[in-house]
Structures are given as structure tokens and as C-alpha cells.
Amino acid sequence: MQVWFAKFKADFKLNFIDSARWKWLMEGLGNTLKITFFSLLIGLVLGVVVAAVRSTYDKNKEVMAKHKGVGYYVFSVVNAICKLYLTVIRGTPVVVQLLIMYFIIFATSREDVLIATIAFGINSGAYVAEILRGGIMSIDNGQFEAGRSLGFNYVQTMFYIIIPQVFKSVLPTLCNEFIVLLKETSVAGYVGVMDLTKAGDLIRGRTFSAFMPLIAVALIYLVLVVVLTSLVGVLERRLRRSER
């Protein structure tokens, strides 16, 4: 037992204390959180815009088709672009998207954290858009008609009547999407980003001892996810309560 404990201690010292290797993990964690947070923002903005375009088009195409203004054709093209974006992003692996971003689109730049953030943001935007659109579509059309029949225009109906209801119903799903995003950023090491996973792997490469660094990395992810998940749970319960 004592032998085992001494070995554990030595292992711990080798992997985390020597050459201040724990700092690598901290730096990696910092990058992971940075990438997650900013790609979350990009995803949210992209998602809201794409969901707005897609559902506005679906709800108004009958009216617009009747008048056949220039706006109708412009809107049709924008809608088609959004559809293409959703298909491509959701139809290809995020690692491939990341590699394309790094080695093709931003081939001249070495800002690896920034590029990873953009890649994950664009990826997340597609999923956020579909969550939001699903939320909008799940609201009974009668709500929409009631708003319009009172004289609200399309945007006002969305703002006062539909969005508050959508927000309530999709918030937990949205939060879960962000938890998934946190874990997905672990592939950022593919383009040389020193994220949490990469940091653990680097330590492993230096110390030739895999157990400590990799388990540490796993534990850090696990703690983050468990904490976030329980926050979502609290949020979910609170939302449900206000419904009565």
C-alpha cells in the first residue's frame, strides 16, 4: 500500500509539479473555455439569424409569392443559402470542417485559437439554428394567428408572442448544445491548438506516463460538464414552475 502510494506521489510530481507542467493544463483549460465561450457567441448569433430567415420564409412565402416583389427573389436566395449552410455543416464531421478552415480557408494565418473558434462557431450555429427553428415551429400556429388578428405585424408577433414561448421551451436544449460544444472542442488539437486535451497529451508525450495526465483531463471535463448539466437542471425546473 505504502509502495503504491509512494509511486502515485512520484507519478503526480513527475506529471504535474516538475517543470510546472500543471500550468500547461491550466493554459489548455483556458483555451478550451475561451474557444467554447466565443464559438458559443458566434453560434448563437448565426443560429438566430439563420432560424429567423428560415422560419420567416416558411411562414410568409405564400404572401410574398402572391406579390412577387424583388424582395421575394432576394429572400428566396438567402433562404437557399441558409439551407445549404445547414446541410453542409450538419452533413460533415466537425474535425473535417476544422481542418478545412485551418489548412484551406485561413491557410496563411497561424492564429490557431481564433480559427478554431470560428470553425466551432460556424458549426454550432447550424445546430442552434435548427433548435430555434424547431422551437418556433412547435408553437401552435393559432398563437401566431391570434397575434396577427389583433393587428400585430410579423415582427411584433414574433417578439411579443412567439419568441418568449420559444425561449422557454428551447432553453434547456440550447444549454445542452453548449455542453456538447465544450466536449467537441477537444479536437482542436488537430490544428495545433493547445487546448485541454492537447495539453494532457503533451504531458503524456514528455513524461511517458499516460495514466495521470489523461485521467486528469477527463476529470476536468467531467467536472465541468456535471456542473453545467446540474445548472441546466435547475433552470429547467424553474422554467417549468413559472408555467403554472
Next chain:
Amino acid sequence: MNDKIKQESVIRVCGLKKYYKGGVIKALDGVDAEIKRGEVVVVIGPSGSGKSTFLRSLNMLEIPSEGQIFVNGVDIVGKGVNINEHRQKMGMVFQHFNLFPHMTILKNMTVAPITLLKKSREEAEKKAMELLEVVGLADRANSYPSQLSGGQKQRIAIVRALCMEPDVMLFDEPTSALDPEMVGEVLDVMKRLAREGMTMIVVTHEMGFAREVADRVIFMDAGVIIEEGTPAEIFDTPKSERLQGFLAKVL
């Protein structure tokens, strides 16, 4: 009864057609109608006869394929019409109430007047409370829709529409989703509204209500108006075979 009806027409419908799937389904196949100020018109007919489509066309919730709808002399189907302004003057009550579940009753009733008519909050709430008093639901002002019964919800839906001070009220089967014992309370509110001189167009299966309250009854089938007249003419001396057949089934 008839001195409340003015000669001036509020709504005039000319050759209204509504096709689905490129003309395969003809929900409305040429409807002409005129509704005068203060008139209560009840539209009856078998399901799928186009009566709801007709009603919903009147505030453009259904976009007509052809035809014109004049409201106070303006063709609302035409280009360049601000449909939102017209809808403010046309209250609508739905079969499934469509109250806003995330707002209290009072908020349900005041959100549109405050936002669209630029009323002050106090003014809008005062008006709402008056109307709630009339329908006997003043004590529910701060409840949420999910806490009300069907009949209560529909009474709220009616007064929510009235908060916008409309010229015309459209009712799309307002009692069809209610338990039988709640139908009466909703019809009472509608009767009261009719007595006060509101112009009303009501799609319903309540033949008793039609006979008692309507100034004119319209019978529709297969997307056209088959017969129209006073309740006595429609119910006691139906001329067309289809109306006779329909009445034999529902009465």
C-alpha cells in the same frame, strides 16, 4: 330589431375564391356577400363547406386566390394595403381560444392596445378591467390562461379582441371546443354583444343561437353560398334541397 342595422355596408365580398394545391381543392368557389353595420350574420354549413375559410379570408388569415374584399370601402386584398391596420379594427375569436399562455389575463388583454393603439398602461388596464367585470371574470385578471376553464378562456378571448375596440367581430366556431355545460356562458356574452349593436359574423353549429340572435343566416356548401335569409326563412322554409338535407341532420 332592425333599426340597429345601418344601410352602410362594412364588408363587401366580390367573387371570392380560394384554391389549394393549384386549383385541385376549391375551398371557396366564388362567394359574394355584403355585411351591413350592426348586422349579426351567422354562417352555417357542413364541415368542409368553406365557411371557416370564408371567415378567415375577411381578415386575410387566408390569402384569397381571386376576388375582392372591401372593408369600409377599401379593397384589403389589393397591393399596398396595410393589413395590420385593418386587422386592428376586426376582432377575431378562434375555436381554440389562442390565449397567450405566457401572459396573465390582464396582459393578454392589454398587450395589443398598449403596443398598437399607444394607450397608456393605466388606460388599457382600466378598459380591460371594465370588460372583465362585464363577463364576470374580474377576479381572474392576474391568473394565467392555464388556470381557467374552456368557457372562461373563450370569454377572455372575446374581451381581448374587444380591447382593440373593433368595428367588426369575427367568430370562428367559438363554442365547438367547449364542454356542453360551458357553451351557454360564451353564447351569453355574444348575445349581449349583438344587443349592443356590434357587427358580428359568426361561424357556428349552434342553430339555437343562429335562430335567436342572427339578423341573417348564410348557408354554405362546397365553397359557395347556397341560400341566405332571415332565420325564419332559413330554418322554417328552406328552399334548396341541400339546406333541407343539412337541417334534417343537425336539428
